[in-house]
Amino acid sequence: MTATIERGAATAPVKPSGSAKTPSPRRSGGFLGSSNGKKAVMAVTGAILVLFLVGHMAGNLKSFFGAEAFNTYAEFLRTMGEPLVPRRVLLTLVEVVLFASVVLHMWSAVSLARRANKARPVKYAAKRKSQASGYATHVMRWGGLTILLFVVWHLLDLTFGVVNPAGWDGTPYDRLVEGFATSRWWVTAFYVLAVVMVGLHLRHGLWSAFQTLGLAGSRSYRPLKAVAAVVSAVLVLGFLAVPVAVMIGVVK
Numbered sequence: 001m002t003a004t005i006e007r008g009a010a011t012a013p014v015k016p017s018g019s020a021k022t023p024s025p026r027r028s029g030g031f032l033g034s035s036n037g038k039k040a041v042m043a044v045t046g047a048i049l050v051l052f053l054v055g056h057m058a059g060n061l062k063s064f065f066g067a068e069a070f071n072t073y074a075e076f077l078r079t080m081g082e083p084l085v086p087r088r089v090l091l092t093l094v095e096v097v098l099f100a101s102v103v104l105h106m107w108s109a110v111s112l113a114r115r116a117n118k119a120r121p122v123k124y125a126a127k128r129k130s131q132a133s134g135y136a137t138h139v140m141r142w143g144g145l146t147i148l149l150f151v152v153w154h155l156l157d158l159t160f161g162v163v164n165p166a167g168w169d170g171t172p173y174d175r176l177v178e179g180f181a182t183s184r185w186w187v188t189a190f191y192v193l194a195v196v197m198v199g200l201h202l203r204h205g206l207w208s209a210f211q212t213l214g215l216a217g218s219r220s221y222r223p224l225k226a227v228a229a230v231v232s233a234v235l236v237l238g239f240l241a242v243p244v245a246v247m248i249g250v251v252k
């Protein structure tokens, strides 16, 4: 039996959409399914988290002005919005936005990494394409995971007082001072490690965001790299100032 082959079938143009059996990866999932959509989610949630970190660092520095100043600030966080909204409502809203930002930030990171792996199913012949990409991948993945574990510990320690000597009944200032006591040096060491990870994560994240936004041209390359490094260093130093000050007895 002879099969009839339609003339020109092999060279006929492929129908653009709908009839194709394998959907185009760019079309599945709409904007959020596309690489650009995921990068936008990562950038917006990253910006929310950076804003939180700047505010949080500035708030922590209130501890240098004494117990009253710090506790007043902590109380303000719980009462902001009053009397328009009841106590803690605005703070809870901030917490929900922060939590959603962390989840979405991680989701976009994981799905972008999966997509990059799928696009390159065969590993590079050379062990690593460049030192920089290997380093950045490690900092972002392991650093991100360390930060996540740290935040869980940190909430149990300084927010809920579950693992803090001053406990739930103490004031936020008591928890801060007792939490970083010299006898608990290992807790402080974990904080130092986590904050340095936050700094490295932020430096690379900011730099990636500048590149994604198309800002990092040949003239702006160095200045923007410096901006990412300086912003991250200021945050790291600002965060570390408090545990160090408690350890050496400046904040007591």
Ligand code: HEM
Pocket (backbone or CB within 6 Å): 056, 060, 074, 075, 077, 091, 094, 095, 098, 147, 151, 154, 155, 158, 159, 172, 176, 191, 194, 195, 198, 239, 240, 242, 243
């Ligand atoms: C060594 C540096 C840090 C110190 C001394 C510190 C201190 C504190 C304190 C005292 C609180 C409780 C505030 C209160 O009860 O009102 C708190 C809450 C919190 N911290 Fe930190 N923190 C540090 C670093 C960080 C970092 C690096 C992150 C994130 C990566 C972070 C995330 C949070 C979060 C999410 C909360 C809960 C905020 C809320 O109540 O909604 N902290 N921190």
